[in-house]
Amino acid sequence: MAVVGAGPIGLAIAWRCAARGLRVTVHDPAPGSGASAVAAGMLSPVAEAYFGERELTGLLVASAARWPEFAAELGEVTGAALGYRTEGTLMVGLTADDLAEARRLWAYQQELGLPVTPLRPTELRDREPALAPRVRGGALAPTDHQVDPRLLVPALRTAAERAGAVLVPGAVRRLADVDAGVTVVAAGCGAAALTGLPVRPVKGQVLRLRAPGGAAPDFRHVIRGYADGESVYLVPRHGGEVVVGATVEERRDTDVSAGAVLRLLRAAVELVPELAEYDLVETAAGLRPGTPDNAPILGPLPGRPDVLAATGHHRHGIVLTPVTADLIADLVTTGVPDPLLDPFRPERFGRTTEEDPWN
Amino acid sequence: MAVVGAGPIGLAIAWRCAARGLRVTVHDPAPGSGASAVAAGMLSPVAEAYFGERELTGLLVASAARWPEFAAELGEVTGAALGYRTEGTLMVGLTADDLAEARRLWAYQQELGLPVTPLRPTELRDREPALAPRVRGGALAPTDHQVDPRLLVPALRTAAERAGAVLVPGAVRRLADVDAGVTVVAAGCGAAALTGLPVRPVKGQVLRLRAPGGAAPDFRHVIRGYADGESVYLVPRHGGEVVVGATVEERRDTDVSAGAVLRLLRAAVELVPELAEYDLVETAAGLRPGTPDNAPILGPLPGRPDVLAATGHHRHGIVLTPVTADLIADLVTTGVPDPLLDPFRPERFGRTTEEDPWN
Numbered sequence: 001m002a003v004v005g006a007g008p009i010g011l012a013i014a015w016r017c018a019a020r021g022l023r024v025t026v027h028d029p030a031p032g033s034g035a036s037a038v039a040a041g042m043l044s045p046v047a048e049a050y051f052g053e054r055e056l057t058g059l060l061v062a063s064a065a066r067w068p069e070f071a072a073e074l075g076e077v078t079g080a081a082l083g084y085r086t087e088g089t090l091m092v093g094l095t096a097d098d099l100a101e102a103r104r105l106w107a108y109q110q111e112l113g114l115p116v117t118p119l120r121p122t123e124l125r126d127r128e129p130a131l132a133p134r135v136r137g138g139a140l141a142p143t144d145h146q147v148d149p150r151l152l153v154p155a156l157r158t159a160a161e162r163a164g165a166v167l168v169p170g171a172v173r174r175l176a177d178v179d180a181g182v183t184v185v186a187a188g189c190g191a192a193a194l195t196g197l198p199v200r201p202v203k204g205q206v207l208r209l210r211a212p213g214g215a216a217p218d219f220r221h222v223i224r225g226y227a228d229g230e231s232v233y234l235v236p237r238h239g240g241e242v243v244v245g246a247t248v249e250e251r252r253d254t255d256v257s258a259g260a261v262l263r264l265l266r267a268a269v270e271l272v273p274e275l276a277e278y279d280l281v282e283t284a285a286g287l288r289p290g291t292p293d294n295a296p297i298l299g300p301l302p303g304r305p306d307v308l309a310a311t312g313h314h315r316h317g318i319v320l321t322p323v324t325a326d327l328i329a330d331l332v333t334t335g336v337p338d339p340l341l342d343p344f345r346p347e348r349f350g351r352t353t354e355e356d357p358w359n
Numbered sequence: 360m361a362v363v364g365a366g367p368i369g370l371a372i373a374w375r376c377a378a379r380g381l382r383v384t385v386h387d388p389a390p391g392s393g394a395s396a397v398a399a400g401m402l403s404p405v406a407e408a409y410f411g412e413r414e415l416t417g418l419l420v421a422s423a424a425r426w427p428e429f430a431a432e433l434g435e436v437t438g439a440a441l442g443y444r445t446e447g448t449l450m451v452g453l454t455a456d457d458l459a460e461a462r463r464l465w466a467y468q469q470e471l472g473l474p475v476t477p478l479r480p481t482e483l484r485d486r487e488p489a490l491a492p493r494v495r496g497g498a499l500a501p502t503d504h505q506v507d508p509r510l511l512v513p514a515l516r517t518a519a520e521r522a523g524a525v526l527v528p529g530a531v532r533r534l535a536d537v538d539a540g541v542t543v544v545a546a547g548c549g550a551a552a553l554t555g556l557p558v559r560p561v562k563g564q565v566l567r568l569r570a571p572g573g574a575a576p577d578f579r580h581v582i583r584g585y586a587d588g589e590s591v592y593l594v595p596r597h598g599g600e601v602v603v604g605a606t607v608e609e610r611r612d613t614d615v616s617a618g619a620v621l622r623l624l625r626a627a628v629e630l631v632p633e634l635a636e637y638d639l640v641e642t643a644a645g646l647r648p649g650t651p652d653n654a655p656i657l658g659p660l661p662g663r664p665d666v667l668a669a670t671g672h673h674r675h676g677i678v679l680t681p682v683t684a685d686l687i688a689d690l691v692t693t694g695v696p697d698p699l700l701d702p703f704r705p706e707r708f709g710r711t712t713e714e715d716p717w718n
Contacts, residue, residue: 209617258568258624259635265621276618280642 001332002180003165004172004194006031008149009310009317010186011156012325018163020333026160027178029171032153034188035317038206038286040235040243041149043067043319046114046141047089047224050105055343056295057112060316062340063323067145070322077162080155083148083237089222090128091116092138094270098226099136106139115143130219130272138225146222146235149318156321175307182332184308188289191311197297198349199312201287203249205260207268208282209275211240218274225271232267234275242278244268248315254285290314291349298324298344299337308332309346360691361539362524363531363553365390367508368669368676369545370515371684377522379692384539385519388530391512393547394676397565397645398508399594399602402426402678405473405500406448406583409464414702415654416471419675421699422682426504429681436521439514442507442596448581449487450475451497453629457585458495465498474502489578489631497584505581505594508677515680534666541691543667547648550670556656557708558671560646562608564619567641568627568634570599577633584630591626593634601637603627607674613644649673650708657683657703658696667691668705 001017003010006028018024042048045060071084091106093099109116117140124138125131131138161167172178175185175194185191192199211217217236224233235243247260261283269276291297291312301307310328313320327338337345360376362369365387377383401407404419430443450465452458468475476499483497484490490497520526531537534544534553544550551558570576576595583592594602606619620642628635650656650671660666669687672679686697696704 207617212614255571255638256640257635258566258637258639259628261620261639262624262628262635265617266625269618269621276616276621278617279614280617280620281615283639283642 001182001184002027002178003184003186004178005185005187005190006157006167007034007036007186007188007317008153008156008321009313009324010184011153011160012321013184013186013310013328014165015156015160015163016325016329017332018160018165020329022332024160024165025168025180026165027168027170027172029169031157031167035286035288036149036153038204038284039149039318040206040233040245041083041147041152041318042089042144042222042233042235043146044089044141044144044222045319046109046116046144047091048316049109049112049114051108053294054112059295059323059340059344060319061114063320064143064145066322066326067319071147074155074159078155078158080158081151082155083151084145086145087220088140088142089144089224090124090138090140092124092131092135092223092225092271094132094135094225094227096136098228102139102226116141128219128221128223130274131223132271132273135271144222147318148237152318182306182308184310184328184332186310188311189287191289191309195301195307195309197309197311197346198292199289199297201252202290202314203251203253203285204246204288205256205264205283205285206243206245207261207264207280209242209244209278210281211242211278214240216240217242219272223271225267227267227270230263230267232264232271234268234272242275252287254287256283256285288314296320296324296344297346298327298341299331299346302347360541360543361386361537362543362545363537364544364546364549365516365526366393366395366545366547366676367512367515367680368672368683369543370512370519371680372543372545372669372687373524374515374519374522375684375688376691377519377524379688381691383524384527385524386527386529386531386537388528390516390526394645394647395508395512397563397643398677399565399592399604400442400506400508400511400677401448401503401581401592401594402505403448403500403503403581404678405468405475405503406450407675408468408471408473410467412653413471418654418682418699418703419678420473422679423502423504425681425685426678430506433514433518437514437517439517440510441514442510443504445504446579447499447501448503448583449483449497449499451483451490451494451582451584451630453491453494453584453586455495457587461585475500487578487580487582489633490582491630491632494630503581506677507596511677541665541667543669543687543691545669547670548646550648550668554660554666554668556668556670556705557651558648558656560611561649561673562610562612562644563605563647564615564623564642564644565602565604566620566623566639568601568603568637569640570601570637573599575599576601578631582630584626586626586629589622589626591623591630593627593631601634611646613646615642615644647673647676655679655683655703656705657686657700658690658705661706
């Protein structure tokens with residue numbers, strides 16, 4: 001079999017399939033250079049449970065539940081550190097308006113039965129004294145964790161190669177050029193050109209700060225907040241890095257704009273004032289593979305049982321990596337799709353190009 | 360003779376001296392890599408005329424007056440573009456408080472007889488429609504111009520070399536290692552270690568934006584403003600670049616901090632809102648050679664007529680380049696100091712180290 005795309009999704013599929021004894025080649029001119037290169041790595045099914053996305057939320061929860069074992073296994077196979085951390089996520093609102101908006105979402109998340117614990121201001125500050133005194137309130141999502149995608153991708157590559165997968169450098173321009181019984185298209189935004197599927201780039205701008213003097217950041221939780229109407233997340237790493245993200249823009253360039261950096265920094269510093277003293281070490285933009293319903297596209301293309309899509313993961317590629325890899329590997333080896341895949345079948349968008357695009 | 364330091368000051372001195380027939384070597388491990396590499400290049404004796412710095416202001420005015428001819432001559436000798444622009448500088452205040460602070464300074468500048476013309480809000484907007492409607496008021500300093508230091512330095516190097524000066528790569532650790540009858544120390548912050556003079560690094564953080572699609576910025580004047588108490592300048596270049604600066608910090612690191620970027624971007628976007636749409640293409644920090652009285656140090660070291668200082672230019676290195684080069688070249692060739700140099704002699708700080716530091 002062949003996998004097109006050596007981001008986390010493609011590499012994890014290759015690992016899982018190779019571990020089951022399949023001969024796997026992975027095609028990518030620049031492994032790990034797509035959306036994962038800038039991704040923050042939040043494993044946040046709860047904080048990311050938005051109105052009108054119940055089926056996606058179900059898949060996020062299922063995948064997040066697989067992460068502890070997935071991380072343990074990957075760490076064991078490769079000996080690599082992944083930056084996997086389980087302190088949980090604090091969701092906060094800066095102003096009364098921000099808090100009102102946040103509370104609507106927490107109520108919805110609780111309605112779905114997800115673990116969200118509203119905290120009193122004193123409890124919030126006890127947990128995270130670095131938060132600005134102005135922050136009006138917050139809630140804890142204890143099961144929303146994080147991993148470092150810049151550690152994850154090389155670890156997945158190592159795991160896939162040790163299991164026998166072969167990385168082939170070079171871009172795949174047409175699926176007809178791939179010589180394999182089954183081809184998995186895990187090419188992120190590149191899936192559109194290969195398959196005609198409605199995958200579009202959604203630009204995200206992200207900053208990386210670093211605590212002065214190489215210290216660890218003064219906060220341990222992932223912090224997701226609303227600050228004067230601006231949504232921002234802050235992801236602390238043991239090495240001192242703090243990822244600040246992210247814009248969501250219907251654009252296909254990867255330029256960094258002054259306005260986006262301003263909005264992200266302003267919101268970050270309003271929530272955690274000490275971040276003003278951190279170094280700004282990186283500004284970057286990446287392109288997420290978005291779909292019309294914000295959910296991934298998983299399974300055989302209509303009329304092409306030999307071509308499986310594993311793309312369209314949008315803002316959820318890292319958290320969805322384990323479940324995507326397991327379900328696609330199951331499908332490849334058994335031919336039977338797991339019922340979990342059902343809402344994410346490519347057919348839901350119909351045949352999207354006039355001609356047969358994959359020949 | 361030898362010049363230590365191949366920034367704009369050292370290169371211009373070398374050019375002027377070589378053009379008068381002197382044999383000149385210029386020593387620098389990395390020409391143009393100091394403060395000039397991040398400098399904005401404002402030629403602003405008027406906007407930079409601050410309370411309590413009359414003698415410095417006099418020198419700034421004298422040097423700015425030499426700039427048109429200096430630029431013309433340098434352009435002629437080298438054929439290089441310098442980004443020299445004469446549209447003038449707009450000084451503006453965002454809020455009523457900002458404007459009140461600005462007006463105090465404009466009154467002082469007018470008292471000194473400097474050309475400052477207060478503008479009515481409609482006049483301000485006619486001149487520069489890109490200014491935010493919120494901007495309360497402004498004044499024009501028509502003789503405050505600009506040059507691009509990243510074009511200036513290579514041009515000066517070419518001019519110096521064509522006149523016969525020889526660049527010697529490599530750092531000078533001790534003046535005793537320099538084999539020359541006269542040595543000019545134009546080493547910026549490095550002058551302290553070589554001479555014992557009280558030159559200290561003063562950190563400045565600077566951003567570079569770029570207009571989208573390679574267009575020219577939508578404003579032509581240099582804009583210097585106060586925005587909610589923050590002082591910022593915006594320098595537009597024909598190629599699309601806008602330099603946004605600068606912090607003034609008593610630090611010797613060159614890290615870029617989140618807080619500084621936030622303050623600069625916020626003030627910039629408040630004054631010229633369209634800058635939010637510009638790309639943020641560079642964040643950088645440099646170290647200016649500061650002195651106890653903010654004025655440069657020009658002339659022979661006490662008891663060492665063979666060692667001339669030309670350093671301590673702090674925030675004024677680019678504008679002071681022509682006058683520094685001319686006066687030092689005069690001094691080297693005639694042995695007689697111009698009276699203009701008098702307030703800037705090294706002696707004003709006494710002998711600053713316990714021992715003789717230059718042996």
